[in-house]
Amino acid sequence: MNRILVAEDEDRIASFVSKGLRAAGFTPTVVGDGVSALDYATTGEFDLLVLDIGLPGMDGFEVLKRLRSGRSSLPVIILTARQSITDTVAGLEGGADDYMSKPFRFEELLARIRLRLREDPREPEATVLTHGALALDLRSRRAAVEGRTVELSAREFALAETFIRHPGQVLSREQLLSHVWGYDFDPGSNVVDVYVRYLRKKLGVQWFETVRGMGYRLVEVA
């Protein structure tokens, strides 16, 4: 359940999505036009399709329509730059399972992909992530250290969540930027360093190790 077809013609977004998926343990395949999207999607070799609407050749709505009229039940998550609600409704009526409007954060897309791929939909996803004495409640968006509640801003929470999902792994500033701030963020920005400082202050300095020249790592617990 990890082969994802990504139909997206904008290189920057395609690479942002496929890099993120690979880091999360999926096997992504990228196609850049609607005709290839439909071809690949009907091979039966994929578990989910991330489908951009504005594609050359054949737009995403048409791909979806043909896919569903061919009786494919492949889960489809639409990516759309179009903000209008009518487009979204048309997409969902056309057989999409979910949609994301651009720009989006990678973590949001990942959460939706995981939700669609969950083998037993009745089995609830873990709502509290823990790492030693650290805990993140995904539902209330609150953190706790040794049982003491700590209020985090939305960005701080997203950053902490990214760390806790990759314990012991060195995460580069670029990876953290794209995971937490999205692909539209200036890669020269020092916002990651600033927010790691906030997390150290709120959750404790011992958790977040600076790996010189590479990025940051959530220290593994013994």
Ligand code: CA
């Ligand atoms: Ca596009």
